């Protein structure tokens with residue numbers, strides 16, 4: 001289940017909220033236009049292929065596609081068997097603050113990752129776990145941290161089958177906010 005930490009965004013960020021209360025998390029995110037939903041978890045997909053993952057969640061995926069008009073769906077996966085340079089490169093790619101011209105919609109099938117949503121002077125660190133479907137609207141300022149030992153399988157939804165690119169803000173704020181490893185350790 002999701003874990004949310006909220007920070008101020010100044011030079012010395014302070015923690016405003018830490019919660020595992022799913023209703024509180026959904027309400028907090030709704031205030032910034034971000035939607036969090038939960039699907040029933042299908043177990044045993046850790047070693048599944050992309051087709052097997054999409055087949056396991058066929059009905060849920062179809063409903064989201066019909067609702068939001070997505071035209072392309074795929075599965076992103078990174079695990080302990082990834083070479084260190086591949087893992088580090090993948091992590092670095094979206095660790096700096098950016099926006100997209102498309103929604104960023106992810107369903108966590110396995111593992112975890114943190115979306116940091118920087119809105120209204122606050123940073124909402126959404127620790128996503130299996131069963132979490134997070135919908136970040138286009139143009140929301142954010143970054144993503146998968147940690148130094150990435151492990152996740154996520155279904156991704158796009159409006160554009162060219163995928164999506166990041167428009168980086170140049171703000172180094174992600175260096176000031178606790179990273180994935182820190183939050184994961186704090187959560188225990």
Ligand SMILES: [Fe+2]
Pocket residue numbers: 094098099100104142143144166
């Ligand atoms: Fe992004």
